[in-house]
Amino acid sequence: MGNNDWGSPGPTGPAGNPWRQDDPAPSKAGGLATGIIVAAVAVVVLVIGLVAAGVWMWSSQGDGDESASPAFTAVPDDTTSAAAGAESETETPSSVQSSTPPRSPSPSRSPSASPSEPSATSGTPSNLTSQGWRGVSAATCNASDRWVFAGTNGEDHAVVCRVGERGDLYYRGYYNNRAAEYDIDMQRAGSGRWVTRSLDSNGSRVEISGSGVRVVDGDGDSVSSRDFTWSSEDADR
Structure with missing residues (x-):
């Protein structure tokens, strides 16, 4: 028989097993690529960690006291400043206003006569009418009676009035903070003097004249006067 190819020894593997082959040994190029990938992954993880830490710090600052945040100084708007400057330029300077001579005060009017003082034109108080004191x-x-005095x-104010045109006389007055009205004793009237009838059983009465009003008792002694x-006096009435 010739050479038996089936009997010739074939390639041998590890431990003499022709059918087992181990993984080839890694090359240097493959090991370098693996190191680069691992380093890239580490960098990505580090960046993610830093971002997460920054977000946490920002959120924690936002939740805290707002007074702890730094104050910001507002920067004026250029347009607003320009407008304010324009308005200030249009206003009249105080120096110009102060240089204008002030107007001389107009003469004050003389005060009107008081209700119980004679007016400057007629010598009669302005609140005196034909019927008495307004x-x-x-x-x-x-009614429509008119005063004779x-x-x-x-x-104090006093009037002596006549009833109608030819009637009797009576006194009406505000004397010593009291109002009063009494009939005049016609037998004692005349010569600028008017005396009322007796006010009481003691003979007290009121005397009216150009000098004033006087209350006297039954003996003629003065009790009070104004x-x-x-x-x-209007003599025509």
């Missing part, structure tokens, strides 16, 4: 109802004649001192600063 604003002092206690010293005003009844009127007097005042600014506080002087007039202005009086007038």
Whole structure:
């Protein structure tokens, strides 16, 4: 027989086993690529960790006290500053205003005469009408009667009125903070002096004249009196 190819020894593997082959040994190029991949993964992990830490710090600052955040100084808007400057330039400077001479004050009007003082034109108080003192109802004649005498001192007011055109006389006045009305004793009237009828059983009465009003007792002694600063008698009534 010739050579037996089936009997010739074939390639031998590890441990003499022709059918076993181990993994080839890694080359140097493969080991370098693996190291680069591992380093890249480590860098990515590190970056992710830093980002996560920054997010956590930002959120923790936002949840804390707002007063701890740094204050910011507002920067004025250029347009607003320009507008404010334009307005200030249009205003009249105080130096120009102060240089304008002030107007001379106009002369004040003379105060009007008080209600119980004679007016400058007629010598009659402005609140005296033909029926008595305006604003002092206690010293005003009844109905349409007119006064024949009127007097005042600014506080006390008195009138002697006539009933109708030819009737009797009566006194109405505001005397010592009291209002009163009494009939005049016609037998004692005349010569600028008017005396009321007796006020009581003691004979007290009121005397009215150009000098003032006087209350006297039954003996004629003065009980109280008020002087007039202005009086007038109308003889035609």
